[in-house]
Amino acid sequence: MTEVTLDVATEIIEASENHVGESDVPPMCIAVMDEGGNLVGFHRMDGALLASIDIAQNKAYSAVSLKLDTETIHEASQPGESLYGIGETNDGRIITFGGGLPLEDDEGTVVGGIGVSGGSVEEDVEVAHAGLEAFENG
């Protein structure tokens, strides 16, 4: 199994930061967790929203702990949908909007998660995917 070591986390975070630097999105908070849902690395880019410190970490936690990206959780947590109310469980740590992605190894096992927060949901998702890509090519 691939492990989300500090080197791996740093690589993911750097790729995310580079993507921010090369594009038009605002500064971000980026969090990487291991398969235990425990924080490995976190960076707050200068000027990133303070609320994003917690949200980025909680997105990573959501992705690891539910083995789902948080856009999927967004859909499933709407009124009437299967996971309606999931945002209140786990001390509010489950985030119900995009920007959290599970990290999967070659066999599809979830080995960690990345969470990005700081812009619109679309921007967060975009930056998270830049991090994920670095992980998959890493």
Next chain:
Amino acid sequence: MTEVTLDVATEIIEASENHVGESDVPPMCIAVMDEGGNLVGFHRMDGALLASIDIAQNKAYSAVSLKLDTETIHEASQPGESLYGIGETNDGRIITFGGGLPLEDDEGTVVGGIGVSGGSVEEDVEVAHAGLEAFENG
């Protein structure tokens, strides 16, 4: 950068209180935070709702930490909208209805926030704007 000193906070709170005194709105709780999301000043006017003690502070926190007024958060947090569920992140400190406003300096940098609670949302917003105006003219 303008700093939200105690003098600045006091001026904002006083302007808000004066607006309450001159109009028909109920007594309010008024909270002012600095750019780090830390409380600088808080007043509970006589008779203001007890729940408003926390709500006013959390509105100020929401405005600082997301750099958004809480009316905007209200819209974005509705079922199906992009930030649905944001009210459960950050230990429930993000308020999803009006009455919280970011304080911006001349260059548009968010340097703090004001949160007002005690009446209807419209009333809270009105009083918060009275505080904001004092800040902008201060």
Next chain:
Amino acid sequence: MTEVTLDVATEIIEASENHVGESDVPPMCIAVMDEGGNLVGFHRMDGALLASIDIAQNKAYSAVSLKLDTETIHEASQPGESLYGIGETNDGRIITFGGGLPLEDDEGTVVGGIGVSGGSVEEDVEVAHAGLEAFENG
């Protein structure tokens, strides 16, 4: 019964601030609560410790809720003493060192509390007493 209105709280806070201004103690956080243990007024003087935001409020809460000054709680909470462990109750809101004082009316009824934090315990106590004096002469 004397009530701790916003005017009363403001007077207490101002007297505390004036004492800081006229003496050698560092900037303080000053909190005033009513008889229900609910915050009425709070000021953080420029440069006051961030930890003091919570500590000042918790000192005021401790003084109201136990009808004791927090120096007395300090003594009673030492290992082997009668209130050993009190600091862990009430979600950690009981403070076990000086700087919190109950506000009593002429008949000795506790009608509120003041909490001061920002310097050494001795300094906090000194500033709290300046606030109390204003209350008693007010």
Next chain:
Amino acid sequence: MTEVTLDVATEIIEASENHVGESDVPPMCIAVMDEGGNLVGFHRMDGALLASIDIAQNKAYSAVSLKLDTETIHEASQPGESLYGIGETNDGRIITFGGGLPLEDDEGTVVGGIGVSGGSVEEDVEVAHAGLEAFENG
């Protein structure tokens, strides 16, 4: 005033990690906060204790919010000493043993904090000082 940007935080964290690599101490969690007590950067070195994720952050918070190193807090929080019980205030975020250091600019203003956890207190303190040294020479 010097600001604890992400670059500054990264430099501090790297210096701490290098010190671990060159010495005999176990892997560490290293957290850096800004003057508002908000997290800027965090790294968990491979194999570091899970409990250290929170402890490192709380040590940084303690150092910023009390403008004290946590060894000093350790002494002052012993039974009978002036700050006995401080570890329960602020939702338990004040750490009462070494490994947290305030970051001061050239004028002695506290502009942030570093928190290190993972080994014995002596080891944590040693690594925190390596980070501080990088900050001061940076």
